[in-house]
Amino acid sequence: MRCHQEVVVALRIHNTLTGMTDELVPGGVKKERIEDYPHVTIYSCGPTVYSYAHIGNFRTFLFNDFLRRYLKFRGFMVDHAMNITDVDDKTIAGAENEGISLKEYTERYTDIFFEDLKTLNIEIVEFIPRATESIDAMVDIIKKLDEKGLIYEKDGSIYFSISRWDGYGRLSRLDSREIKSGLRYDTDEYEKDDVRDFALWKSAKEGEVCWDTPYGKGRPGWHIECSAMIRNIFGTTIDIHTGGVDLIFPHHENEIAQSEAAYGELFVRHWIHAEHLLVDGTKMSKSKGNFYTLRDLLAKGFSPRSIRYLLLSAHYRKQLNFTFEGIGQADQALARIDNFIVRLKDVKGDGPRCAELPGLMEKFIADFIEGVDDDLNISRGLGVLFEFLHEMNSLINEDRLSRDDAGALLETLAKIDSVLGVIFFPAADDAVDAERIESLIAERIAAKKAKNFQRADEIRTILLEEDIILEDTKDGTRWKRKN
Template sequence: MDLYIFNTKTREKEKFKPQKPPWVGLYTCGPTVYDYAHIGNMRAYVFSDILRRVLEFNNFKIRHVMNITDVGHLVSDADEGEDKVVLEARKQKKTPYEIAEFYTDVFFRHSAKLNIKDPTIACKATDHIQEMIDFVKVLVDNGYAYEISDGIYFDISTFPNYGQLSGIDLEEQREGARVEVNPEKRHPADFALWKKAPKNHIMQWPSPWGMGYPGWHIECSAMGLKYLDAFFDIHTGGVDHIPIHHENEIAQNWGFKGREIVKYWVHSEFLQVDGGKMAKSLGNFYTLDDIEEKGYDPIAFRYFLLNAHYRKKVNFTWEALQGAQKAIERLTEHVLKFKEAPPMEGGEPGLEGYRKSFKEAVNDDLNVPRAIALIWDILRGEEPSQDYYQFLLECDRVLGLGLAEMEKKGEEEISEEIRELIERREEARKKRNWAEADSIRDQLLEKGIRLMDTPEGVRWEKIKGGENND
């Protein structure tokens, strides 16, 4: 069955054909490690994770490269302002390397909690200064770049297709631009490949053009080519990167190689909060830590994201997250019933149909919402059997919800105090002292423990989320 992916470049779903099957070269624009990644950032990485998993599901072998931007990303993409990491270092009175290391660790911690697979190669910009210098040198030598007083700039007039990815007409864009342009630049959209460093700049390296530091866009080209080169199939990122970052990348790749390097450009839409933009200034800027602090499982957030298609804006609300939390809990319960069920004699007759539908869904430009609906059809519509359980685990290779590790409620850790309360209630129940039993139950409920009396005895669960929303 063929896999179809929407290519931003052609604005069409295209049949996916890697250049060197079974290998697939996948490059993901990684984080700029100057601050905590927020849940909107994380959507992009859950998306690239799903893409990777679907590729693996289709039996491709993946080399997944992700950059860690720890230098060169200025406060403005128009090559203005300060380096983000350096700025934060000054604020916190630390070195840029300390800042980068700290936020890189946080990023991978959050990724792990969301069951995002680690990239095959995670590469830091500062570890590839030489590669970037070499890249820029070639561009200069071949006449695609020029030097001015503050750095080396790419000359976009050498690349007639500039703007093709985003469908932008440069002349029109110029009208609305509110950025002051560097008067030395030949064209306002020319972008920095290498910046010359002022003496006191903390991060700087020797180069043919004196001490300096790389422009932001060059790292993806240099590292992408270094690690993927001849099988650079897919490049992912958020939609915000289409207009500047990825256009620039295409342009400089062209200058370097004389051809396009990337075959498929795939971009994920933004996550919105309460129907609008997420921004620190609006007070709706959340991180995964915030989600956990409110009592939700990170995996509930993953489930929430999987419920919507990656090319559509998704609207984050606490109510929706609560729904996702509840859904993943119920899903767990169902899955466990299937886990314990025996195999079906002669196999499940309906299984192949589900298998086909599942693959059709995910291979149709990653239609994960449809795939999840299918999971529910099995969970609610079919008798539990080991055959279906094995199939669910198969599906989870794509979904990454951690179905295999799911545990029964009532097996979580609880404090001694809670345990005693539960025992006291059991005694009261034996004496048919309902008033006391119910009062203890209410007490536990306030402590976030919900009791369930079953024929096999009492079970409990910690209540997730919901109780302390906003």
Template sequence: KVGLYTCGPTVYDYAHLGNFRAYVFEDLLRRYLEYKGYRVTQVMNITDVDDKTIKGAKEKGVALAQYTKKYEDAFFEDIKTLNIKKANYYPKATGHIQEMVNLIKRLLEKNYAYTKDGSIYFSVKKFPAYGKLSGVDLSQMKEGERADFDEYQKEDIKDFCLWKKAKEGEPSWETEIGQGRPGWHIECSAMSMKYLGESFDLHTGGADNIFPHHENEIAQSQAATGKQFVKFWLHCAYLLVNNEKMAKSKGNFYTLRDLLEKGYSPITIRYLLLSTHYRAPLNFNFEGLAQGRATVDRIGDFYSRLNWMTKQGKFKGYNRILSDKVTKTKKDFEESLDDDLNISAALASLFGLIKETNIALEGRNLNKKNIDEVLQTLKEFDKVLGFLGFEGVYRRKKTKEDEETLEIFKLIAQRDEARRKKEFKKADEIRKKLLKKGIVLEDTKEGVRWKRK
């Protein structure tokens, strides 16, 4: 069993690519744990009350619940589009006010929290381990300073707000600790512990969550319970756009919907977000997206070749070398992901198998059992990767490109037959016909290889 808490969306706007970089990484983590036989309970929060959501609702002149529902619905549509598995629980902050109040009461009773001007703050100096996760220096904190905003910088260590006193025009709740609303940080502690217990296995998020959010979660949770809050923390690095931080002011801010409107497929976007190791910055650009699309298209061509070869039924016999390659690929794939989710090495093993199978296909040096072994392996890998098309979400409809690819295979087969019959003029005519279609043939000892010009 594994308990996994993933920081979810703050539903004040459409989620952007940086958010989805984190959500796809977390999806890979969960899928691989399940692939290895673990039963995962995943909790992802929905922050539907905080500084940002309240500001957005005010600007639109609508109730908070009405404002956040639009973006909450959009979030669920988007994760379905990207084939991200649904978490077991999606607790909303507004539905867990009492759990937050109970946790704050424990902190007040243990003297880790104090009241000032109607709000309640966590006393950072009373938790000596503060800074262990983020590396901040507690000695630099100025006495008596408090943070009323949810987000602030490492250089600005302050006592953080657990409960914010009610303000006119803002949503609030009448509770035994006074009328007000929760601070952002207490929300995740209360909700994660409700569904996963006071101590659980894994907590993930983006690098921007490390301070102050996750540092504050640790402090308030462990101060309240006296137990280790989380055993392992995993954070994904930032997503950059052309090596710059994504920002609306720079014109390089993209949501999933922006890319879909530009004609990019969900499978291409998922592949791009998945293909860089989670702790390495992902530099997004449209050249990389085009390369991702080409990779996905090659996988589609590969499936077409396998299906065509199966229908042809002209095999040379079982290929033991290819079978051994399948076994080695499985081993390499798992060893790579066992090594801190080394996705680059895992994908390299997958593409190596595709390459070796293509060589066998070109020489017809395999049989249906080989093809079934390869397809079964890819099907197992897709339980982890989620972009190979076996889960139904991305199952490709037959396109013009598919028909063209099948026509290429037929012409290559006809040329092979002509060469075997020593009808070299006919074989040369077929080569020229393919060249006019932009297809270059290369005769090798393993068989005929082809590529697009």
């Protein structure tokens, strides 16, 4: 029998480091069963909190969310970290402009960022380190690099010397001449010996926020933040590092250089990069008038659920062209799902269960897994979903489903939605977690079926205390908020 928790692992994801679609092997040692693997350690480059994130950023954050949700759905345990860059040129300039402290300034945009994540139904990850809280770990790396003679000081700033370390450029596969020519290098305004070198520690300018360290008063370079936070949280080689393709060079290349040079071990097994978002076929820019934050789109009346669906629905390695028409198509797709659920809730038959249904549901899950296991091919996964809804609609048309069948189908959809997060989407004005309520209702139905009326009553009371009223109708249980 095929049960998805026991299927031999076949999850393959494109790895920027090898240029191949590699099997995901958490911990680096292949196991027979998913449950034998250690937790998957994941690090995602997070936002620089100097302004509102734009929808291109959210495509990447939604991809991270999809990845972690899918891994959990497949039976992996995840330990996922995403950093908050709360010190850099832009945040310092922003705070200065407004005449407030850096902390006040970055906390405002950090809060806004988390509100936006919640609006898009993005899960909160296990670790959310702040750059400003990881200074000691950054100094540790610089010390290690210092001992190995890989750094130099210039005008009070500390640089990593790329020419003294073999192995630079493995991730981006940039021709060293291309890097050297200055076509591609780490742009910042600081003087350095070699155009390719990058700042580990930047000397403090007059009046700027700074930290006093053995390497002088200053603040961290951007790249070292991520290396330090990864070391701090995970201690050793991690399984997955994600980010947008624009971060491959120089940011991720530099992360590899400083971490591997400092600790002499592999930094990351699997590098996964999400492609760009285009808007109306071109790069988003303020001057073109096609630059949107999430809030811009909500103000235009688009629902966060449609935006989530649209940004999620394209394969992560393909450029996605964002258009208002595309949101309209997302709405249509969601309406098909919603219509199906309404029909399902209206199934009233008390007759025998549909004999074919368990096999069809099992096949649906297996096909979904087969599609998505192939380099996280969400398009195939969604194709499988809509094909399944079509099939199930036919069964409803033929009056072949009973109420119990409908309940089982809702449970199956909830399983798939643990990956998609769009089917049972929390209402925008609803502070309570609709998903949790639905699952409590499902538990109550199961308890009643098992004649565990005590638990059933308990659940009703729990929800009542949160002002959620349950109504048992002949078509099933509905819930509403007490006015």
